Amino acid sequence: MSETEFSDEILMAFADGELDDETTRRVEAALETDDALMARVAMFMETRAAASEALKPMLDEPVPDELARKVRAMAASASDAHRARPVETPVLADENVVEFRRPADRAAARPVSRSMMAMAASLLVVAGAAGGYLLRGGVPESPQTMNVAGAIGAPLAAILDRSPSGEEVGVDGGTAKVRLVSSFALGNGQLCREYELTQSGQPDLVSVACRGASVWQTQLAIARPTSGEGYAPASSLETIDAYLASIGAGEPLDADAEKKALAGSK
Amino acid sequence: MTDQNVAFGERLVAFLPNLRRFAISLCRSRDVADDLVQAACEKALAGSERFEEGTRFDAWMFRILRNLWIDQLRRQKTAGPTEEIEAQPELAVPSGEAGADARMALKSVATAIDQLVLEQREVLLLTCVEDLSYKEAADVLGIPIGTVMSRLARARKNLAEATGIEPATVRSQDMRGGTR
Numbered sequence: 001m002s003e004t005e006f007s008d009e010i011l012m013a014f015a016d017g018e019l020d021d022e023t024t025r026r027v028e029a030a031l032e033t034d035d036a037l038m039a040r041v042a043m044f045m046e047t048r049a050a051a052s053e054a055l056k057p058m059l060d061e062p063v064p065d066e067l068a069r070k071v072r073a074m075a076a077s078a079s080d081a082h083r084a085r086p087v088e089t090p091v092l093a094d095e096n097v098v099e100f101r102r103p104a105d106r107a108a109a110r111p112v113s114r115s116m117m118a119m120a121a122s123l124l125v126v127a128g129a130a131g132g133y134l135l136r137g138g139v140p141e142s143p144q145t146m147n148v149a150g151a152i153g154a155p156l157a158a159i160l161d162r163s164p165s166g167e168e169v170g171v172d173g174g175t176a177k178v179r180l181v182s183s184f185a186l187g188n189g190q191l192c193r194e195y196e197l198t199q200s201g202q203p204d205l206v207s208v209a210c211r212g213a214s215v216w217q218t219q220l221a222i223a224r225p226t227s228g229e230g231y232a233p234a235s236s237l238e239t240i241d242a243y244l245a246s247i248g249a250g251e252p253l254d255a256d257a258e259k260k261a262l263a264g265s266k
Numbered sequence: 267m268t269d270q271n272v273a274f275g276e277r278l279v280a281f282l283p284n285l286r287r288f289a290i291s292l293c294r295s296r297d298v299a300d301d302l303v304q305a306a307c308e309k310a311l312a313g314s315e316r317f318e319e320g321t322r323f324d325a326w327m328f329r330i331l332r333n334l335w336i337d338q339l340r341r342q343k344t345a346g347p348t349e350e351i352e353a354q355p356e357l358a359v360p361s362g363e364a365g366a367d368a369r370m371a372l373k374s375v376a377t378a379i380d381q382l383v384l385e386q387r388e389v390l391l392l393t394c395v396e397d398l399s400y401k402e403a404a405d406v407l408g409i410p411i412g413t414v415m416s417r418l419a420r421a422r423k424n425l426a427e428a429t430g431i432e433p434a435t436v437r438s439q440d441m442r443g444g445t446r
Contacts, residue, residue: 075275
């Protein structure tokens with residue numbers, strides 16, 4: 001069995017999306033045939049989701065007023081000290097609170113978005129920059145026709161390479177649909193695309209993939225429950241937005257820029 | 267009128283829920299945690315110019331708070347023994363029959379996290395709960411990435427074991443090794 005080949009740390013890094021491309025490919029290849037290995041990876045994915053989920057309610061606990069008040073007071077007195085002059089504290093502080101709330105909120109956006117990610121993870125998911133298998137209860141899913149985990153398979157990669165955003169492409173004889181949402185560049189120039197994948201018998205996925213040296217890699221894939229509600233929970237889209245912000249995604253490319261970028265070197 | 271400190275204070279206030287969560291999980295007491303959070307904020311304000319814009323504010327705050335906590339533990343240690351630094355006996359992964367019994371009493375995830383030793387708990391909190399990368403967690407904790415990874419892997423195996431997440435196939439293998 002190939003599983004002895006991979007240490008816990010490697011499988012964990014795979015589950016967390018922190019593994020290098022080369023090793024990721026090796027793990028993925030081994031996972032195709034090795035259920036025990038899959039179970040080990042699943043354990044790491046599940047513990048992450050479970051830990052995140054378990055401590056999520058703590059973020060909703062009201063912060064004791066006194067604590068917030070003391071922090072504000074310390075900040076105000078620190079600024080007094082810095083300016084070393086008498087301050088008309090109340091008025092000034094109030095003004096500044098208003099004035100600065102925005103940047104402060106933005107700075108705090110990441111922590112909040114992480115909690116949203118946790119929420120999305122609990123909806124069910126896949127996570128993982130480098131790899132990601134749809135897991136529920138530790139039972140590996142049967143191989144999907146459209147594999148979005150880790151390095152993306154050829155059929156889907158071809159669509160990501162060519163189809164403009166806004167387009168919907170049927171695959172697998174119409175049993176699956178890929179809807180291209182947008183293209184954008186990261187700070188380092190890497191091209192990424194957001195798309196939605198609908199497959200019969202599978203939850204819909206909203207996914208972000210980036211084009212590496214030779215392959216498209218899934219960065220994030222969020223499943224949303226399909227049954228019943230019929231609408232996407234806002235949290236999954238917020239999670240995507242939060243994620244995009246966190247990786248420094250630029251504005252979505254317009255049609256021309258996208259065309260150029262897609263044609264660019266891979 | 268710009269006022270850096272007030273702005274910084276608001277930034278801190280906005281971050282309090284996360285900071286408190288980390289503190290509570292770290293020291294397992296809300297009262298102690300709130301004092302710790304306050305002390306960390308005070309320290310952060312005093313050194314706010316040392317925070318580099320563009321780096322992770324959360325990681326920076328976690329590091330400040332965690333260092334304060336470690337200091338506090340060390341001080342306590344000189345006053346008497348503390349269980350924090352040591353592995354708690356019930357946390358050792360049980361083996362054999364005792365293990366089988368222990369596994370029957372599955373714990374809630376939150377409880378299981380709470381019962382991890384500090385060095386495993388903190389690394390789990392930073393990566394899996396607060397979404398820091400291994401590298402960022404290593405910076406917060408002042409340890410090499412390899413150490414983050416080995417502690418984190420052990421933490422998650424222990425967590426899986428305690429809560430019953432772990433798939434049977436894994437449990438049956440002797441992959442666990444020691445807990446430390």
